[in-house]
Amino acid sequence: MSPEGKGSARRQRSRRQLLSLVQERGSITRDELGRITGLSRSAIAEGVQGLIRDSLVVEERAQSVGRSPARGRPAGLLTPSRPAGLVAGIDFGHAHVSAAVAGTDGRVRVEHREPVNVDDEAATALDTAAVLFKRCLDDAKASASEALSIAAGIPGPLDSGSHRVRSATILSSWVGLDPERELSSRLGRLVHVGNDADMGAQGELRFGAARGCRDFLYIKVSRGIGAGIVLNGESYRGSIGIAGEIGHTQLPGAASWCRCGNRGCLETVVSITEVQRQLEHIRLRNAFPDEGLSLDSITEDPVAARVVTEAGRTLGRVLAELCNCLNPAAIILGGELGTAGQPLVAGVRESIDRYTQPAIAQAVDVRTAGLGLRSELMGAISRAMDHAQR
Ligand SMILES: [Zn+2]
Numbered sequence: 001m002s003p004e005g006k007g008s009a010r011r012q013r014s015r016r017q018l019l020s021l022v023q024e025r026g027s028i029t030r031d032e033l034g035r036i037t038g039l040s041r042s043a044i045a046e047g048v049q050g051l052i053r054d055s056l057v058v059e060e061r062a063q064s065v066g067r068s069p070a071r072g073r074p075a076g077l078l079t080p081s082r083p084a085g086l087v088a089g090i091d092f093g094h095a096h097v098s099a100a101v102a103g104t105d106g107r108v109r110v111e112h113r114e115p116v117n118v119d120d121e122a123a124t125a126l127d128t129a130a131v132l133f134k135r136c137l138d139d140a141k142a143s144a145s146e147a148l149s150i151a152a153g154i155p156g157p158l159d160s161g162s163h164r165v166r167s168a169t170i171l172s173s174w175v176g177l178d179p180e181r182e183l184s185s186r187l188g189r190l191v192h193v194g195n196d197a198d199m200g201a202q203g204e205l206r207f208g209a210a211r212g213c214r215d216f217l218y219i220k221v222s223r224g225i226g227a228g229i230v231l232n233g234e235s236y237r238g239s240i241g242i243a244g245e246i247g248h249t250q251l252p253g254a255a256s257w258c259r260c261g262n263r264g265c266l267e268t269v270v271s272i273t274e275v276q277r278q279l280e281h282i283r284l285r286n287a288f289p290d291e292g293l294s295l296d297s298i299t300e301d302p303v304a305a306r307v308v309t310e311a312g313r314t315l316g317r318v319l320a321e322l323c324n325c326l327n328p329a330a331i332i333l334g335g336e337l338g339t340a341g342q343p344l345v346a347g348v349r350e351s352i353d354r355y356t357q358p359a360i361a362q363a364v365d366v367r368t369a370g371l372g373l374r375s376e377l378m379g380a381i382s383r384a385m386d387h388a389q390r
Contacts, residue, residue: 089380090152099132122173130186151383153199160241199379201228208370222335305343312347320355334369
């Protein structure tokens with residue numbers, strides 16, 4: 001490559017990095033951009049100028065952030081420029097569908113949720129999504145044309161090339177379906193579809209416990225287990241879009257059949273259904289009534305806490321390998337079981353301390369999702385915000 005070509009590739013890279021930082025943070029100063037990226041003052045100035053010229057970023061004068069001593073004038077706050085209008089997000093869980101309509105700044109106006117057997121009844125789930133979207137618009141007193149973009153997360157392996165669900169047994173009623181096309185035709189608008197754990201990671205990155213984090217794993221622990229991987233501030237989905245299927249990691253000594261067709265997968269030992277089954281032995285039958293639940297019973301009951309801590313240890317064993325490989329700054333635990341409280345976090349923490357390299361263990365913080373059970377829905381809103389911006 002010629003020196004000019006190299007310079008232009010470098011400028012493009014800096015520009016993308018600066019834009020994604022402004023979008024992630026919502027507002028940021030040039031000095032902060034310099035500290036995070038390590039770019040020179042002139043490179044920041046050039047990149048920011050280009051973003052402002054292309055109407056992607058606006059600069060507001062802000063007294064509160066102080067004066068930039070080098071220039072002797074107030075430091076500007078850079079914010080993403082927001083088109084007027086609405087965005088919408090849809091989240092398919094295993095047993096519910098939810099939808100929300102928000103402003104292009106991400107502030108939710110209306111949100112609705114319905115229980116549906118998503119895994120086994122794809123058509124009903126897709127129809128429900130369309131009904132909830134319409135209900136959100138009606139309640140927001142808005143028309144469909146005001147929705148600039150819509151994104152949805154589904155709980156299964158979605159091929160980024162074919163847009164189809166890529167497993168005969170996971171999310172079986174969805175196999176061969178093109179969820180993007182199905183949803184787009186029902187809603188009468190283009191719907192961007194992605195994996196639910198990936199959406200969860202995006203939600204936590206923009207609005208939740210991963211704000212400001214460049215490298216982290218979001219682990220959705222529900223009926224299945226999936227990881228949303230964020231590296232250097234961006235989602236990593238692999239060559240065909242289905243990276244993060246950690247629920248199907250083989251555990252030594254485990255032998256139960258898994259819905260993927262293998263034996264001994266992590267999901268067969270740690271999942272909401274399996275933990276529920278174990279808790280039934282100690283009569284905590286209703287620890288997980290459907291989904292939005294109070295889990296005080298688990299934290300308060302020492303035997304229940306032990307069951308959940310043990311699930312955390314098993315999950316942590318698999319996460320420890322991922323930590324050794326990726327050296328993340330945080331692990332965010334989401335989903336019904338992931339947000340079940342301190343016992344699960346403690347179990348995960350224990351295994352990470354035990355099985356990762358000490359420096360890597362020290363660098364990683366284990367937390368529960370800041371958005372509780374709404375990480376995926378807010379991730380869909382975040383994705384829709386990104387599309388509205390383009
Ligand atoms: Zn499996």
